[in-house]
Amino acid sequence: MLRRRLNRLFGGDEGRVHSRTIYVGHKSCPPNEAYIPPKFCDNRIVSSKYTVWNFLPKNLFEQFRRIANFYFLIIFLVQVIVDTPTSPVTSGLPLFFVITVTAVKQGYEDWLRHKADREVNEYRVSVLEDGRRIRKMSAKIKVGDIVEVEEDETFPCDLILLQSSRDDGTCFVTTASLDGESNHKTHYTVADLESDLQYLSATIECEQPQPDLYKFVGRMHIYRNSQEPDVRSLGPENLLLKGANLKNTQKICGVAVYTGMETKMALNYQGKSQKRSAVEKSINAFLLVYLFILVSKALVCTTLKYVWQSKHDETWYNEKTQKEKETNQYLKMFTDFLSFMVLFNFIIPVSMYVTVEMQKFLGSFFITWDKDFFDPEIQEGALVNTSDLNEELGQVEYIFTDKTGTLTQNNMEFIECCIDGFQYKHGDGSSELDGFCVTDGPVNKIQQKAGREREELFLRALCLCHTVQVKESTKQRQDQNDQFDQIDQVDGLGLDHGFLDPPQKEMGFIASSPDEIALVKGAMRYGFTFLGLESKNMKILNRNKDVETYELLHVLNFDPVRRRMSVMVRSKTGDILLFCKGADSSIFPQVRQEEVERIRMHVERNATEGYRTLCVAYKHLSAQEYARADADLREARLALQDREEKLMAVYNRVETDMILIGATAVEDQLQDEAAQTMEALQGAGMKVWVLTGDKMETAKSTCYACGLFKKNTELLELTLRTLEDGGRSREERLHDLLLEYHKKAVQDAPPVKLGITRSWSVAGHDYGFIIDGASLSMVLSSSSEPNSRRYKNLFLQICQNCTSVLCCRMAPLQKAQIVKLVKNSKGNPITLSIGDGANDVSMILEAHVGIGIKGKEGRQAVKNSDYAIPKLKHLKKLLLAHGHLYYVRIAHLVQYFFYKNLCFILPQFLYQFFCGYSQQPLYDAAYLTMYNICFTSMPILAYSLLEQHICIEVLLEHSTLYRDIAKNAMLRWKLFLYWTALGIFHGLVFFFGVRFLFSNPALQDNGQVFGNWSYGTIVFTVLVFTVTLKLALDTRHWTWINHFVIWGSLAFYVFFSFFWGGIIWPFLKHQRLYFVFANMLSSVSAWLVIILLILLSLLPEILLVVLRKPRGPHARQMKHRLPSSGTSTIFMLSQTASTHSFSWSD
């Protein structure tokens, strides 16, 4: 739906202009010109699929597009039209049932979508019209409307910020639901506008909607008193995106530029397409094979029938009717063919689809029910949005994970610092007066402290060198107790800082990077509190509870290339100081070398521990130096051309010759058990890729912390930084780097056996690959087509040979692109995406399996995911235990279903050779219909819900077991052939066993003979028993339900047969089975042949089970499941260890 809209939008009309003009407030501009309202789509969000009117036809159409449903429809129609051996009811009823149930389910789901849409579309917003505020529904916002948004509200569409309640013309937003970044971002109003928007007369010219969240190009023409219009350029900093939240700003006004399905959020939201699991694909493939078998059977029979008839003239005892004689020969052949099709159609039963659906639906409850997935913090367990993919959880080869909020808790904490080479760690007891304690570093210095002066300088640097703002807490907030977590979200100070004065307690910090907050908070713990910025003056509360004031002269902003930031301040005494903090690699070259070595050790140690490290340096500026720097900076800032480069040059010039004071270590706390989870997943043969919008350094340290990168991992980096090394053009450099890495990681890698390629640590080298968004887009969209394909291939090959891959600075759609790239690569590996924010939605939708984390960042990811879990650690059990079991269960279910229908129909086929190809059914119609519905369906359903061939604890403990089922191992053609052969063997045994018995049909001790229905019933009895016992042999986990269902099914069959044969059914035309079953049981020979054939059929199976006794690591696991005592050999059935760990209560 959405895609179609997109097509219409982009591909549809080429001639469309590349920009749109928006009349702010719908006023004609310039005022004298006629105003022609342009047409844009309204602000309605549509995610539903059906309407009341098109539901029935559309839904039916979609259902019958499924190959299976269509097939059954055809069979049904044939039965209605042609004279066939079975009645249309036998296939019509189940089909009707299946279609109805599916339609009801889909209708309900769509109704829920309608409801959600309505909620969004009917949300009330304020629109300014002619100076008045009007409340209207969100859906009714038109492009050009001036919309007013209040604090904590979500923007209803994409707006250009015109006015803010803040004095400085800024506002803060969080884009958590868009790109997952929960920090506050500053956006700016368009400069120099009228204070009263009522009188604003302007047009905006901007590009057509496009999905990139960080790009926006536009111009605003402001008309004043019929002069030449003023032109202001508009960039992404002026654009407020739908879905973002207004924070820390009372209210803003903005003009709508993109609405409804054209907003960047909607464009980034990919249509939710139906995901199909690999198992389903296998089913379809097998289905085709069986269709082929079916058609060839029917063809063989039809051909032979006419060959046979040419030899056997019409017999006197069975003459044709007048009608038959008159029918065209070819038509007769055709109807005969159809009749055979109908006769054999049970080989592909509707019930398989019903059973598979039921298995998936019911099976998914085990995920929601699992108490291990219950998170006491959010009081929620796992959520299953689609049950179609349960088994896919057992097939995952690639995991794409978001970082912030998924791998980490998005919760920075100051851990330690190092001043002048001495390590300081915050003591837990904080009994020391200043809360400082010194611990031994690996440097093995005896407990020593740096000079007090140094300490204070360092802490002042921490307090000054940042862009953190103090959150003014509003009054209402203090009143509300339950707002605690909201304060926490903006990093309000927790209650544990008891030593702070009560008013300060409510103080919170806002910054674009959580690290900075962590540092400021860290400094506060050591006695230096940042009080805020007041008209260019930074205030600090020092240890002595004195307020120090510094005049903020310049902020030298952070940028990813320089990777540091500085501030210039003037102290009260008039000293001008420059404080700089940044990544070690970018600070060390800029400072005097004496200090470096001592601190480097700490930094490296911290980094390997997974902390995010920053180095802090300072320098004194003389008045002269400052004057020069000041002038340079001002000049560069005003430059119209190459502003960035010029600024950078000045920054670099100023930030030299500094004195290193120390380093900090901040921890972005990992999710619980993140490292163990990753280890287990890698052990299970999955490759983990981290896709994050975050900075490379941060992401890298997280990767180290989770153990995705290890100490000995060699990192291959393909980022803007490496691309700009070497001074050649990026394109060339990209080419070289790709080739170089390819050589390293792919060509030189030791050749590994196919079986182990998926394994974690092959003896050789571990490689980690790092790429950033910009480089990725270069790889993916290289200028020339052949190059781009080549690059893509190289890139993929490198990545696939690396243990872990880190992609940073990714836009949401780029994440999806990567997933798509891998998904469509050779071998079509199964991918899984996991994330918590709206920025992960596109990759969640793109991957085979999308998992949402029920994190702090809204519900978008959860809503769009296939499964949602509260924490990352739950992924381990979800995949290793649930996924594994589901896969084994459904794979067995599918194979078994095909098998049991093959040996069901084969005797019927063979019987045609003995009845003159007359379409005589071997079994009674009741048996034909009930076989799949009642007699053999429940045991396999129970099996497919309860089977645990290896118990859950063992699966979790030995993650390598997951590899046994990798690559759809249980549905490969080899196994399929095995099952098919088994089905054929059984069919042959059933039919010919009874055939030989019937060479003398006098089977009763009173000399009476058995007829054709007795024949069929004996075959059918053998069939039902064999097929059920075969399943019993395969069952490794016998709960009481399995016992009940297996033995119950058999008992039900016997009971039903008695019942069915015991009554003259008035609605039946022919009482074919009347007392056939009872008579059969009165014959000793029938009993003997039934026992014989069942045993004969199962013999090879038993033999195989014994001979295929697990070896190697499995044997050990099997032993695990047994109690240690050796008594188990006495009984065939032994009780398991799994029961020991079971308890009825918590």
Added chain:
Amino acid sequence: MVKEEQEESSNRPDNTAFTQQRLPAWQPILSASIVIPMFVLIGAAFIGVGVALFITSRDIQLQELDYTGDDSEHPCFKCRTNTEKCTCSMTFSIPTLFKGPVFFYYGLTNYFQNQRKYGASKDDNQLYGDLNYFTSPSTDCDPYTRDSKNMPIVPCGALANSMFNDTFTLSHTVNGVQKIVPLDGKGIAWWTDYNIKYRNPSITPLINAFNGTKKPTNWPKPIYELDTTDVYNNGFINQDFLVWMRRAALPDFRKLYRRITHDDYAAGLPAGNYTLTIAYNYPVHSFNGKKKVVLSNVSWMGGKNDFLGIAYIVVGSMCVVMSIVMLIVYARFKFGEDD
């Protein structure tokens, strides 16, 4: 606080064995140490049963007489193409006592009683004695629903129409005198067919029920005259008719014709010469069929059938062989494990 607890309980998954997939379970392991003795036991049992079956089957006496008359020497040759009433007789001798009770079967080959259209060509409601269906038989019976004068046929359909109508008399030559062996026509059909599934209309005399209907075209006499001597063997519950109406499973089949239960022959047919006189009516020549008469006695397992005995012995031996193979494999495997 209370509310909170409620909330908790509603959200928290139930901690039951079922929901946590921790139901106590038996996990059977078919290890060699269980399977080998099991196989030996089963094998021994099967061989035992097989031998018993084989001996039983071997002891069953069988006398088969093909009376199709394809051979020009054959006494029935003259009847083969004869459309008129024709009788022929065959003699045979029984060397030893043919132990009783002896069952008299007729057999047909290459006769497809199991064709779908043929088998469906009957009206169970008629046969249940429902008079409504006498006048308007089911169209399943086509083309045997109505005769050329459009009169409804009772019993309609191909199955009834083609009822086997050869009759046999068996005589024992005692001291040169032919002594007729009395044949018992009772108890040859299934009890349920005779008593429940097939019923005559409750009109006496039976003939009145058939007013306005015609007999099947191939029949020499109407259904209510099948056995005029016995009301309980006439009409739809005539046992020959019932036997015929139970369709054979395979194209070569035999059906029970009579039992020899008369006191003189209760112990069996004594050794001696016998003459079988056949009223040859049923045409099989057109479809290359054969007709035969089979005299047989039965055991607890039914008629003579070597298949079961042999199959049991074979499967039993297979079990034993397999257990030996498994023993070898298992021994190797186990030693391998110990290493």
